[in-house]
Every structure is written in structure tokens, then in C-alpha cells.
Amino acid sequence: MFKPLAIFIGTRYTRAKRRNHFISFISLTSMIGLALGVLAMIVVLSVMNGFQKEMSSRILGMVPHATLSGVQPLDDWQPVAAAALKNSQVIAAAPISELEGMLSYRGGMQPIQVNGIDPRMESKVSIIGSHMQQGSLETLAPGEFGMVIGDITARRFRLNVGDKLTLIVPEISSAPGGITPRMQRFTVVGVFKVGAELDGSLALIDLEDAAQIQRWQPHQVQGVRLALKDLYQAPQVSSAIAAQLGEGYRADDWTHTQGSLFSAMKMEKTMIALLLLLIIAVAAFNIIATLVMVVADKRADIAILRTLGATPGLIMAVFMVQGTVIGLVGTLIGGVLGVLAALNVSNLIGWLERVTGQQILSSDVYFINYLPSDLQAFDVLLICSAALILSFLATLYPAWRASRTQPAEALRYE
Structure with a gap:
């Protein structure tokens, strides 16, 4: 050869x-x-x-891939969700209301981000249902003020299902300081563990309970949470959908909260x-x-x-x-x-x-x-x-x- x-x-x-x-x-x-x-x-x-x-x-399975919200609370989130689902990148949509505050239990306190969710639709946009250690999301019900907390929070305060704790959220008022605390008693109905920082910084409550804390109507929500096929397309997709919806809507995505990580x-x-x-x-x-x-x-x-x-x-x-x-x-x-x-x-x-x-x-x-x-x-x-x-x-x-x-x-x- x-x-x-x-x-x-x-x-x-x-x-x-x-x-x-x-x-x-x-x-x-x-x-x-x-x-x-x-x-x-x-x-x-x-x-x-x-x-x-x-x-x-785990982290991006818990936090919203993208959210569409209005300047004012949304009276009807269904048309927004329907418009978002027309985009081929959007897998699912669900309502969400976000607020920040402090958890208090027996003299101990910690900052917390609270998401108001619809328990029946959360599994479409989140993996939390498969990471519950105690209780379940279905136990969240309007008017009962139940809360699902993370494992780190539960261990820090030594909480179990059935224990009660207090959520303190700031509220703008005409008082001399400009802000007064608003307190609401909650009952722990579930504990989740995804094995990340979110176990100590996130809690979930029912959507109508979140509306009541923020003094909204029971049917009002902050925005719509989207689950996407390609996470890295979230900024472009959410901005395009917000532009189609017109003025009064804004888009946010995971890169603003978790992008640095x-x-x-x-x-x-x-x-x-x-x-x-x-x-x-x-x-x-x-x-x-x-x-x-x-x-x-x-x-x-x-x-x-x-x-x-x-x-x-x-x-x-x-x-x-x-x-x-x-x-x-x-x-x-x-x-x-x-x-x-x-x-x-x-x-x-x-x-x-x-x-x-x-x-x-x-x-x-x-x-x-x-x-x-x-x-x-x-x-x-x-x-x-x-x-x-x-x-x-x-x-x-x-x-x-x-x-x-x-x-x-x-x-x-x-």
C-alpha cells in the first residue's frame, strides 16, 4: 500500500x-x-x-422564567396569559403576586419574599410540587392564611406543619414616618426543599390572601408568570409580549434576580x-x-x-x-x-x-x-x-x- x-x-x-x-x-x-x-x-x-x-x-424551576405585570394590579389576568401563550416559546402561564416582608416567630425575624400563587396552576410553571417535604400545595386555600415555607426557614425557627408565625409587610401611610408595618398571622401548611438559597428566602401563600394583605380585590393579581422552553430567551420573549400588550405592561425575567449567579x-x-x-x-x-x-x-x-x-x-x-x-x-x-x-x-x-x-x-x-x-x-x-x-x-x-x-x-x- x-x-x-x-x-x-x-x-x-x-x-x-x-x-x-x-x-x-x-x-x-x-x-x-x-x-x-x-x-x-x-x-x-x-x-x-x-x-x-x-x-x-432547581433554582430556575422555582423562580419565574419571566413575568408580565401592569402598572396597576390586573383585574383579569386571563387575557394576558392567553396573549403570552400565543408565543411559541411560552409553555405555560399562571397568575402571581409578589411581596416582600419579614417573618416573625417567637422573637426571631428574617426577611422573606412571599409569592401569592394559585395552587391548582403552580405545577405548570414550577417544580415545587415535587420537592415538598411536608404537606402539599393543595392545602393552600383562600381566607385560611396558610403558608408554605422552605426547609432552611423551617429549621431556623424549628417550625413544623401546624405552627403559626407572623408576616410583617411595609405599608405606605400618612403617618409621620410614611410607612407603617402591616401584620398578618399565618399557619404553616407545608415545607419544601429544593436544596438552594431559595429554601431560606421564599414562601408561598394563596393568591387571594396576598391580595387581601395588599388591600386589593380578591380577583386582582400583580402579574402573570411564564414558563419558557429556552430560559436564555426570556428577556427577548417577555419584552416582545409586553410590547404586544401595549402601554401599561412591563416585563421582567430571571436574569434580573439570578443572572449574576x-x-x-x-x-x-x-x-x-x-x-x-x-x-x-x-x-x-x-x-x-x-x-x-x-x-x-x-x-x-x-x-x-x-x-x-x-x-x-x-x-x-x-x-x-x-x-x-x-x-x-x-x-x-x-x-x-x-x-x-x-x-x-x-x-x-x-x-x-x-x-x-x-x-x-x-x-x-x-x-x-x-x-x-x-x-x-x-x-x-x-x-x-x-x-x-x-x-x-x-x-x-x-x-x-x-x-x-x-x-x-x-x-x-x-
Whole structure:
């Protein structure tokens, strides 16, 4: 079978047993280092993708993807919801009223955001129904002033279903201070846990109870909450719907409340990827040392090839092939092992926990009790491409030095 001369000689140099075992050792360590760097980068980025996916599904499953509200409370939210559902990106819509205040229980206080919801429709736009630890959303009923609180709030005040606590909300008045507190007694009817900060900062009450606290009519709501197919389209979609509804409506979305968190996570992933890329770069540029020593070891061979008519370009190609083969094998091994490790890292950590008897991720400390992994083909392709490019660039200088070898000078003492 026909094979270009440069590839034939380059691959022969790669697999041939060298007289200088130190060169073989350096070549092997370069290959192993490259494989380990690729493996580590694939596993770490997959785990970070897994954490980001868990955070997105839990936090963004609880907070509104987007809301449409009026300058004044909405007397009829159904037409707004119907207009929103005409957009292909909108999955579901439900009424919502938001207010902020303080929870008080036996002298203890904490700030809280309270969402007034319709328990029958909340499951369409929120995941809270599947994260209830005690009670259920269906126990929220108009006029009974029931409240569903988060697990952190419940543990902080040592609350259980049936306990009573006080909600204090500010109210603008004509008093000298301009604001007077308005207090309402609530009964805990449920406790949820999504494993995030929302467990200590969010509470849910019935929609009509929220209207009564804000001195609205029972049928009035603040706005309409939307669930979208693509979360990252929320600003554009909500703004477009608000524009269609006309003046008097405004749009809000999750990027205003949770955007900084996910921007920080994205920045963290980028910085860790760059740091791990340095590991691959160190391993790849070890190929330079390997090829420089190979060139010095093969000076006589290079000189003989030159006297037989080999051009400098052919000599350069020979050593570029040799270095590229080292990089290709290391990247391939690291890529395969990295994919296997990323797919099984959750099971591996679970096995280590069972063997050692120690829990690495405790649900009391972290929002999940296992190590998530989300392997993405684009990440694997990007990592392997970067490793191959760095390996190829590392071959250029030694190959160029080899092509500059003068036959007469190399063979003078042979």
C-alpha cells in the first residue's frame, strides 16, 4: 500500500526501539501527561456542567422564567396569559403576586419574599410540587392564611406543619414616618426543599390572601408568570409580549434576580478550563524536548537522507509526523478515558462513599448529595482539538531545526 515517505519514516521513528532510552521515557511521559490533562479537563468540565444543570433546574424551576405585570394590579389576568401563550416559546402561564416582608416567630425575624400563587396552576410553571417535604400545595386555600415555607426557614425557627408565625409587610401611610408595618398571622401548611438559597428566602401563600394583605380585590393579581422552553430567551420573549400588550405592561425575567449567579458560574467554568488547559500545554510542549533530543540522536540518519535527495521540507515533515503521532495517541487515550470517567464519575464517588463510609457530598451542606456529571460532545471536541493543535505547534521548532541539518557537518565524525 502506498504511504508518503514522511509518514512512513515518522511513524517508524515513533515505534522503533531507540538506543537512547531516556528519549523513549520523555516521549512516554509526554504522551501520558497529555492523556491525563485531557482526561482531567473532560471530567472537571462535565462535573461543572452537571452542577450548573442542577442549579438551573432547581433554582430556575422555582423562580419565574419571566413575568408580565401592569402598572396597576390586573383585574383579569386571563387575557394576558392567553396573549403570552400565543408565543411559541411560552409553555405555560399562571397568575402571581409578589411581596416582600419579614417573618416573625417567637422573637426571631428574617426577611422573606412571599409569592401569592394559585395552587391548582403552580405545577405548570414550577417544580415545587415535587420537592415538598411536608404537606402539599393543595392545602393552600383562600381566607385560611396558610403558608408554605422552605426547609432552611423551617429549621431556623424549628417550625413544623401546624405552627403559626407572623408576616410583617411595609405599608405606605400618612403617618409621620410614611410607612407603617402591616401584620398578618399565618399557619404553616407545608415545607419544601429544593436544596438552594431559595429554601431560606421564599414562601408561598394563596393568591387571594396576598391580595387581601395588599388591600386589593380578591380577583386582582400583580402579574402573570411564564414558563419558557429556552430560559436564555426570556428577556427577548417577555419584552416582545409586553410590547404586544401595549402601554401599561412591563416585563421582567430571571436574569434580573439570578443572572449574576449564573454569570459567576460561567466565569468560573471558563477560568478552570483555562487553568486545566495549562496542564495540556505543559504536556504538549514536552514534545519539544522529546523531538529536540530525537533530532540530535538522528543527525546521521538525517544527513544520509539529505545526501539521498531528501528535501528540507521532507525532513521537517518526518519529525512533525513523529510529534503529531505522540500527541494524537495521548489525546485519543485521554479522550476515551475522560469520556468513560465522566459517564461513571457519579457511580465511582458513590462506591468510594460506601467503601470508606464517609459522605463526600452531604445534603445538609450542599444542595445535592451526589456528584452530577453532564458530558457534552462540544466540550470533548473542543478539548481534544486544543490538545491536538498544541501538540502540532510543539513539533514545528524541532522539525525546523532538523531540516536545517547540514549533511557534511553531521557526518564529519561518523
